[in-house]
Amino acid sequence: MADQKEQKPQAFVTEITPRSEDFSRWYLDVVRRAELADYTPVKGCMAIRPYGYAIWELIQQGLDRRFKETGHVNAYFPLFIPESLLMREAEHVEGFAPQVAWVTRGGDEDLEERLVIRPTSEVIIGTMYSKWIKSWRDLPVLINQWANVVRWEKVTRPFLRTTEFLWQEGHTAHETEAEAQDETMRILAIYKEFAETELAMPVIDGQKSDSEKFAGASRTYSIEALMGDGRALQAGTSHNLGQNFAKAFEIQFQGRDKTLQHAWTTSWGVSTRLIGGVIMTHGDDSGLILPPRIAPYQVVIVPIARGNWQETVLPRARAIQTDLMAQGIRVMLDDRDAYTPGWKFAEWEMRGVPLRLEIGPKDIEKSQVLLARRDTREKLPTPMEGLTGQIGSLLGTIQKNLFERAVQFRQERTKRVSTYDEFKALMEGRPGFVIAGWCGSAECEAQIKAETQATLRNIPFGSERVQGSCVKCGRAAEGEAWFAKAY
Numbered sequence: 001m002a003d004q005k006e007q008k009p010q011a012f013v014t015e016i017t018p019r020s021e022d023f024s025r026w027y028l029d030v031v032r033r034a035e036l037a038d039y040t041p042v043k044g045c046m047a048i049r050p051y052g053y054a055i056w057e058l059i060q061q062g063l064d065r066r067f068k069e070t071g072h073v074n075a076y077f078p079l080f081i082p083e084s085l086l087m088r089e090a091e092h093v094e095g096f097a098p099q100v101a102w103v104t105r106g107g108d109e110d111l112e113e114r115l116v117i118r119p120t121s122e123v124i125i126g127t128m129y130s131k132w133i134k135s136w137r138d139l140p141v142l143i144n145q146w147a148n149v150v151r152w153e154k155v156t157r158p159f160l161r162t163t164e165f166l167w168q169e170g171h172t173a174h175e176t177e178a179e180a181q182d183e184t185m186r187i188l189a190i191y192k193e194f195a196e197t198e199l200a201m202p203v204i205d206g207q208k209s210d211s212e213k214f215a216g217a218s219r220t221y222s223i224e225a226l227m228g229d230g231r232a233l234q235a236g237t238s239h240n241l242g243q244n245f246a247k248a249f250e251i252q253f254q255g256r257d258k259t260l261q262h263a264w265t266t267s268w269g270v271s272t273r274l275i276g277g278v279i280m281t282h283g284d285d286s287g288l289i290l291p292p293r294i295a296p297y298q299v300v301i302v303p304i305a306r307g308n309w310q311e312t313v314l315p316r317a318r319a320i321q322t323d324l325m326a327q328g329i330r331v332m333l334d335d336r337d338a339y340t341p342g343w344k345f346a347e348w349e350m351r352g353v354p355l356r357l358e359i360g361p362k363d364i365e366k367s368q369v370l371l372a373r374r375d376t377r378e379k380l381p382t383p384m385e386g387l388t389g390q391i392g393s394l395l396g397t398i399q400k401n402l403f404e405r406a407v408q409f410r411q412e413r414t415k416r417v418s419t420y421d422e423f424k425a426l427m428e429g430r431p432g433f434v435i436a437g438w439c440g441s442a443e444c445e446a447q448i449k450a451e452t453q454a455t456l457r458n459i460p461f462g463s464e465r466v467q468g469s470c471v472k473c474g475r476a477a478e479g480e481a482w483f484a485k486a487y
């Protein structure tokens, strides 16, 4: 009987393909069934539903606070970019041209100059900076923008790659090269700390190879996470743009020595892709598992509907909700009459709520509740006395456990190899990160990609000190690089 009781709620949620069976189907099922996002009649564009958007708002708040604490401010720039402006930075145009959407008509008139819908905003922001920056006294400029961008994608997947997506893009201008480099590193460190603290998603930070760097950048750095299927996800990038954009857009200032100089600029961004990262880092066969710090509901209270529960159980459930909310805990009280408790258990489990609180007439007699953890599935009878404090600390424990679990998974799926045969064998089997020596040549990198589908994710800091030889050509390695099949 006990078994049956455990099994039954599962049967209500039938539309999720098991993760172990087909990861990619599982992902799409979770996105749709958990009501994070949905397809729209616009090809490649998703609607982010309220539950998914609530996660995005928590991500925004966490990042926005960190940006402001480090001296950045928000502003807003136009969606459209005149064609002539886009053409000014040659590498940038070449990199983005295949992906831009054009506006050629306004109302019933053809435009004299075509407009691009921003794929990113270096161009328009650089143009404005050239007006705003005149003297070294105007520097640094530390601006961030929360916006949508459009990149014409052929193959799309909700949150991971869509034609229109939401992100933040920081654009800064500095007096010296060293300051621009410091800024690039400061932001990368913020991204790493944010991903690990808030999303419980461990990441590798390092430098991109030249062939993977941002179009027009001098150097690109990234954070890379490992998803549940062993593929890597680039979760954020920070670019040192050198003086490339300053020269193309005439961002010039009078220096302390009265000479006219070009500014040193950076740009950096993370997007709604992070939500895809959270889904694929933590989820299981039953659906989503959300880290408490970004869960729209950290606790769901399910009253057990027996007898006159509306007079007895419901008021207690409401009182608990009020207490928890007073402590800043995000709580949903699911008092819907039309659904059974069993259905609700399965539903909120599938939607990834970290902690479920069950309360019924018997619990009230015993002055306790039943807490069920989403991450471990443990059920914990917990006294009413001191409940709020207990829940607060459990949420912290869950957050920590999810991070540690993901770190452990990454460790198991990260291998260091010295021969190309080992490299290929690993990439054909259960993929993950493979660490290997690399000579620094784009040719070796391209051959590895063509032969194994693995891309060079990044070169972690300090890895240049490692002695060894290139896994592909056998020449002396510049350092160790992390490779993986990637999203």
Ligand SMILES: [Zn+2]
Pocket: 438, 439, 440, 441, 444, 470, 471, 472, 473, 474, 475
């Ligand atoms: Zn090589």
